[in-house]
Amino acid sequence: MQRILSDQLTRHTGGTVRIAGWVHRRRLLKSVAFLIVRDAAGLAQVVVTDPAVRAEIEALPEETVVEVVATVAANPAAPAGVELTDPTVRPLGPPAVPPPFDLYRPTLTASLPTQLDHAPVALRHPSRSAAVRVSAAAVAGFRATLDAHRFVEIHTPKVVASSTESGANVFALDWFGRPAYLAQSPQFYKQLMVGVVERVYEVGPVFRAEPHDTVRHLAQYTSLDAELGFITDHRDVMAVLRDTLAGMLDTVVDMAGAALATLGVTPPQVPAQIPEVHFTEALRIAGAPADEPDLAPAHERALGEWARREHGSDFVFVTGYPMAKRPFYTHPDPARPDYSNGFDLLFRGLELVTGGQRLHRHADYLTALAARGEPVEPYAGYVDAFRHGMPPHGGFAIGLERFVSRLTGTPNIREVTPFPRDLHRLTP
Amino acid sequence: MQRILSDQLTRHTGGTVRIAGWVHRRRLLKSVAFLIVRDAAGLAQVVVTDPAVRAEIEALPEETVVEVVATVAANPAAPAGVELTDPTVRPLGPPAVPPPFDLYRPTLTASLPTQLDHAPVALRHPSRSAAVRVSAAAVAGFRATLDAHRFVEIHTPKVVASSTESGANVFALDWFGRPAYLAQSPQFYKQLMVGVVERVYEVGPVFRAEPHDTVRHLAQYTSLDAELGFITDHRDVMAVLRDTLAGMLDTVVDMAGAALATLGVTPPQVPAQIPEVHFTEALRIAGAPADEPDLAPAHERALGEWARREHGSDFVFVTGYPMAKRPFYTHPDPARPDYSNGFDLLFRGLELVTGGQRLHRHADYLTALAARGEPVEPYAGYVDAFRHGMPPHGGFAIGLERFVSRLTGTPNIREVTPFPRDLHRLTP
Structure with missing residues (x-):
């Protein structure tokens, strides 16, 4: 039978x-x-x-x-x-040793560290396995939306020769006797692949050796990366991102409806037009001084409340971040060159996505690196490719664990990560 | 417009x-x-x-x-x-610097090392970008098939605390001052997740510090892993694998038909029942001595020819590999305990997939490790979970680059890997 x-x-x-x-x-x-x-x-x-x-x-x-x-x-x-x-x-096996906490109670009563120490059994609790299913559905929706937009999936190296991009916060390793580093993002590779198939995405691990011990940082997380060519500016990227978020939430409802019910979660609507504010306006709304170079978590929370109150939206774009605070490959706003064509998307007051238009001219890369006092050599394989014809392009990266955490109203990102890695945790 | x-x-x-x-x-x-x-x-x-x-x-x-x-x-x-x-x-940009080789010729005439040194432009050649599309479609087919079989996608840690499983061939790194290692496979994690949602898959990078300088080895490759619970034995795993391969090839035709045409490739049929031979019989067919403990590449090629000649199949299962040559978590054949319930799948004479039934009783893990003279401690977080009730289970891992290489008749796996990583190559 x-x-x-x-x-x-x-x-x-x-x-x-x-x-x-x-x-x-x-x-x-x-x-x-x-x-x-x-x-x-x-x-x-x-x-x-x-x-x-x-x-x-x-x-x-x-x-x-x-x-x-x-x-x-x-x-x-x-x-x-x-x-x-x-x-x-x-x-179908020998009698089990009961786990150190009861899985049949409505909520796990053990402390989070105890749950994480015993992740293989804690994950069996319906609330934890539901998050695993929501996560899988979110990724399926990410891919389905981008597949429908003619994006091509790629898999890029996670070990690189130079500790570039975000500077010091990289993990070093020994590669057959040579120094190497874990990739902090697929940024350079996805841009290079725009030169090949125009539109690409990658779902993969990224590594940040940041000594942050917070509820929203992990040292390994799953990044949902997309990049597309032949754009006019960052607004084309924001439009694809809007559709991608809507597709992710639709797929979570379709594929993981029972898991949402277990968690008591009703997904938000993604507005046809997500409200957006320029960085300078965002500072004003958040009550921050006009010369602040970045948004602090408290500012992001204030903007999240503003978007809900004024626009009934759980999502809000902040555009035009100051160039000084964005990576060197960021494209400036041609009308206000101190500000960028880069954006963040806040989901319920938390930075969920970073994106924007990138530089696409070789000369602009040389200028941008020189302006930051950075040598070209560590970036050579990346920067050189721009000599061979690259279209205007841009993209974004969604943090999967942050998305699921925010969607399910989970305070600590570790509760929706099966086997988290952070400053203190390397097992199980 | x-x-x-x-x-x-x-x-x-x-x-x-x-x-x-x-x-x-x-x-x-x-x-x-x-x-x-x-x-x-x-x-x-x-x-x-x-x-x-x-x-x-x-x-x-x-x-x-x-x-x-x-x-x-x-x-x-x-x-x-x-x-x-x-x-x-x-x-839409400045005049391009022409690449070091002509992209408009029917084939890339530059040597493979030159192509790989200039991967961002070499990949633009229609033959190389076609392989990128075939690869994406193969992965899409892998997931679609397993989604339809109620598998759940997972993302597991790529950095682990112990250098386990295959022993010495691991990359070591510094994790906030502690020794850590790149994961050689998601094996342990996918087994643990069978205890959570019964059926799981993962598409992700794996890392092998093997000093092999061959046309079929990479130090980072994309592993298509699946694991399922409540099986009778390895035959249930082989049946899912058969459907998965058929789904991958169907999806390649659907999603990447133009790319196949560019490459002049007609995908093989996957037989409803892939021919299978026991290891002892495989040795005989390959003309190898009866006491050989493993199949050499030449033996695999001979078996590939046999399968094509005798069964008209590009695929052949070899079952019952000797326990001595399989990892400690392998389930023995109850009828012949020196042989395993493990299998390889050869695709056109090349090992493409390794899989099998795993041990599921805690006591069996202790016995298996003791028999190999290995301590339990490095495996504690993994082995302990088996005390808490695990069903009979098994799974498999497909090497994506090998699949695409074999499908497209490409001699060197590096030709279908956008940015390969090996003993010598860490850039671009």
Whole structure:
């Protein structure tokens, strides 16, 4: 008999089925015992009245893997309106050692460090596995939207020869006796690939050796990168980003609706036109001094509240960041060259996406590096390519964990990252 | 006027259009000049008779980025049956420096090292960009097939605390002052996630510090990993793998048909039942001594020829590899415990996939490590999870670059890897 999943039980009412999963919980009452089995699709309630079967399940602690053959009976009071009766129960492995915290309670009560120390079992809690599914659906939506816009997926090197881009915060490694570094982003590669297929995206790990010990920083995270050529300016990039976010949220609803329900989350609408404010105006709204060079987290929160209040939007673009605070490859605003054609997207008051138009002329790269007092040599393989014809282009990078964390209202990004890596954590 | 791509020209015959792309080639004849423009969709032929326009394009070397507004005229002799006449040509950047090799010739004539040194331009050659598209489509097919089988995508750590699994061939790095290593595979994590959502896959980089300088090894490659629980044995894994390969090839045809045509490639059929031979039989077919512990490349080639000759198949499974040659987490064949429930899949005589059933009982892990004289401690976070109930499970890993290389008949894997990393190469 073919195994079925718990969400297929109703269509077998009256029949005999085989299910399998983990002993989620046992409730041993006087005259009856309930065995709750958890599988990939959810929970199934097994009713045990036979004393011999009851004796068997008494020897099967929570998390033991079992197979149950039983009859499906309608019971409006049971989860999903059905339960399994007259079961035979067979363990598929030895009795499990119960985890250090109860997985069957509505919320995980262990501290976050304890949960992370025991991630392989903590992730089995429905709230944690739901975040895994939301994350997978978000990435599927990212790709589906960009595929429909003729983007091509790429996979680029994660080990590079120069510690470029963000300066010091890189991880160094030994590459067959040569110094090398973990890539902080696929920025240079995705730009180079615009010269090949015009529009590219990459889903991959990026590494930041930043000594930040905050609820929103990880030392490895999953970056959703896109880059496109033949743009007029950063507004073309923002339009693609708007569609991408909408596609991600639509796909989360489609693919991970049950996970959203488990988490009690209703995804926000992405406005057809996401509100946008210029950096100078953003400072004013946030009540910051007009000469501030960047937005602090408190400013971002104030802007998030403003966007919700004034535009009913969970998203807001801040455009025109000062050139001084953006990477050297950023394209200036031709009308106000101290400001950039770069933007951030805030999601509920948190920076979720950074993007913008890039320089595309070789001479501009030389000028930009010289203006920062940086040598060209470490960037040679990247900068040289711009001599061979590159179109105006730009792109963006979405932090996956931040997206899921903000979407699910999770305070600490580590709660939606299966095996986080940070300043202190390198295991499991 | 909205830009259109070169593959949309025919539907605009008689109209005026705007295209943009790279100057692929100029042919300056006496009374007429031809400008071939390359964009993401292919090539477009622009006919120039106006002396003023001709003078302009004479100043635009190959690879300069241009925009052309012109009339679409039917011409059965031109590529795709249309050409562009009466053009205005506007450069979108400065004149390009011509690449060190001609991109407009049917094949790249530069040596492979020269191509790789200049990867950002070499990749623009239609043969190289076609491989990029085939690769993207193969990955899309991998995911689509597994999504349909209820697998969930995961992203796991690429930096780990212990140099485990394959022993010495790891890259070491400094993680905030602590020793750490690049992950050689997501093996342990995908197994742990079977305990969470039953079926998982990951597309991501893996790192092997193997000092192999061959046409089929890279130090970073893209691994297509899958793992599934509640299996009977490795045959359930092989069935999913068979469907996955068929899905990958179908999607390559659907999404990258033009790229296949550029490369002159007709994808093979995946038989409904891929032929399989036990390791002991494989040795006999390959003419190897019966006490060989593994298959050498020459043996794999002989088996590939045998599968094609005897079964008309480009694919063949070799099952039952000796336990001594498989990783410690491999499940033995219960009937012949010196042999494993592990398999390789050969594609045209090359090992493309390794997979099998894994141990799922905690005690078996302790026994397996002890038998190899290995301490448990470096594996603690992994092995401990098996105390908490894990179902019988198994999985596989496909090397993306090997798949594309074999599919396209490319001798060196570096020709289908945009920016390869190996013993000698860390740039661009």
